[in-house]
Amino acid sequence: MQIPALQHSLGLYQQWKTRVAQALLELERWLGDHRRATPRARERLKTTLDTIRRDRLTVAVVGEPARGKSELINALFFADLGGRLLPPAVGGGSECPTELLWDDQRDEAYLRLLPVESRAQDTPIAELKADPRHWVHYPLNVQVPEQLGGTLREIQQTKGVSLAEASRLGLSSIRPSRDGEGVPQRIEIPKWRYAIVSFPHPLLRQGLVILATPGAGALAQEPELTTTLIPAVQAVLFVLAADEAVTRSDLQLWQQHLKGFQSERQRAMLVALNKVDLLWDRLRDAAVIDPAVASLRKTTAEVLGIDPDLVLPVSAQKGLVAKVRKDEALLRRSALPTLERHLGHRLLASKHRLLVDTIDGNLGLELESNRARIASRIARFKAELEELEDLRNKSEGAITQLLDRTRREQELYLQGVEQFQRSREGLLNETRYCRQILEADSIEPIIERAQRALAKSWTSAGLARSMRSLFEELRRTMQTVSSESERIRRLVREIYQTFHDDYGFEIATPKVFIPMKYSVEIELLLQEVEAFRRSPSMVLARPGQVIRRFDQELVSRARVLFEQLRMAYDGWIREALRPLAEEIAEHKVMMEKRLESLQRIGRSKDGLQTRIDQLQQQHVAYAQDLTALRNIQNALHYDPLAEQEAPRRPRLVSG
Secondary structure (H helix, E strand, O other), X not given: OOOXXXXXXXXXXXXXXXXXXXXXXXXXXXXXXXXXXXXXXXXXXXXXXXXXXXXXXXXXXXXXXXXXXXXXXXXXXXXXXXXXXXXXXXXXXXXXXXXXXXXXXXXXXXXXXXXXXXXHHOOOHHHHOOOHHHOEEEEOOOOOHHHHHHHHHHHHOEEEEEHHHHHHOOOOOOEEEOOOOOOOOEEEEEOEEEEEEEOOOHXXXXXXXXXXXXXXXXXXXXXXXXXXXXXXXXXXXXXXXXXXXXXXXXXXXXXXXXXXXXXXXOOEEEEEEEOOHHHHHHOOOHHHHHHHHHHHHHHXXXXXXXXHHHEEEOOHHHHHHHHHHOOHHHHHHXXXXXXXXXXXXXXXXXXXXXXXXXXXXXXXXXXXXXXXXXXXXXXXXXXXXXXXXXXXXXXXXXXXXXXXXXXXXXXXXXXXXXXXXXXXXXXXXXXXXXXXXXXXXHHHHHHHHHHHHHHHOOOHHHHHHHHHHHHHXXXXXXXXXXXXXXXXXXXXXXXXXXXXXXHOOOOOOOXXXXXXXXXXXXXXXXXXXXXXXXXXXXXXXXXXXXXXXXXXXXXXXXXHHHHHHHHHHHHHHHHHOHXXXXXXXXXXXXXXXXXXXXXXXXXXXXXXXHHHHHHHHHHHHXXXXXXXXXXXXXXXXXXXXXXXXOOOOOOOOOO
């Protein structure tokens, strides 16, 4: 059998990460060799390199119970084990979210389970992950399949609790357990809140993380999944059952928890129409099966409001059997390779764009400013070379005229320095208002007012209004920052244009600060607030519990978002005029050298050829520096999918 598409994509991803890490080290050496390695540049390089090295590819598999999520995960990722890693779901499936990865820090296989009682602490899962004392730890013996399977079945366990205990934990009834007739006195709830499986599979060792999530009911009871965990993944695979198409619960899960992820932040979204093999039994003629499946894809896409190309029919069960038996014909018929190709391509494309954005955000200005500085020097060397070549056959009077003209240019330059100082002071004054808006002293009172309003609200409707009011005010603040940033961007462009027009500075305007990223994030947070307001936990939990979760899962992220925005804005203001300041300083040095060489040539033409030779050597050296920077930039932006053909539209195969 061929190398699976997912394994191939992960191999490309690892090669790209290695290539990027090498380019970052080359940039670090280049900056050091050229005395450009400022503490800020070194810190940005270290941060970017750490991000690349620690980065992982994460895919979330989401769907209602009985849609075949576990079987699809086994077929897509773990069929090479010769069987199932995740045990088959029992009685409609487990309600415990499960994360599959390889823990290269501990370098061991284990199952770690978070007891459901931790819900009473109102502590986010992300925070609990950092403290192993909250988890039950089971070592996994990967050499003994029986022990492995038996241990992993613990994920599906439930427990009976009283109605009061379920209410305390913010859980609704899942399966009533009646004590005689009448209203049930006890209900069954998941035994575990979250599961982490560390398993030494090659795909997981390469950095793949799989998040298997429960249905709409459990997602509503654990809002952190849709407000924090799922939004952080690079791909979402929404699993439906072909024999049921889109049920009411499927549509509820899609509309309330997944639909909002079809955005620039959540680029990779696919719908797996699983169990398509059930149609093979009902419609045995291939001439009938293909149109029936095509119609089902089209209808599913219309109901979900997405492109039909995103709906991929598949048989996870047949695909798993085919991989284990090495049956190529059955594997093609299962359409599993088609899903693998699309998932691998979208997963890699999504992660590549995110990491390139991170690299550009951290190092784009550093690269561009150095490239522009060198290009400007090359242009000035070239102009001076042409000027000196022209002096070979000129009289001493011509040299004197050129010397006088250069002195006048120097006087004009000194006036430019004064103008630059005034421009810099004026820019700082213009940014004062925006900086005040972004200070913690300005954002925190907005949040505190909302928290007081929440504390006074005793109804779900009152809580919901206060929640929305807070984030609408934060959105208005973000809009003010956006309009102010646009005004400042225009001022910066005008300053650069002035020095280009008046002094001939050929330097590109530095990368501008665009708060669109943060505006999108606040809009997405507002969508998540809407989902939180509609969730059953708003009704089932106590007001104090709801407020604490709202603060931990949403308000805390808004705080972080505005802090990141403030830091990015301050960094932009500090860096906005730095390339121009460096160009002015270097222009001073070059002008002084030019005057000195002209004075020597005026005294004796013997120094003319010496100066020409020096300039030619410097020109060659700077051209090599420019080539090196361009090669580094090309390596950082290299697309690992450039040499891989994008998957074509899925072809329906019925055998």
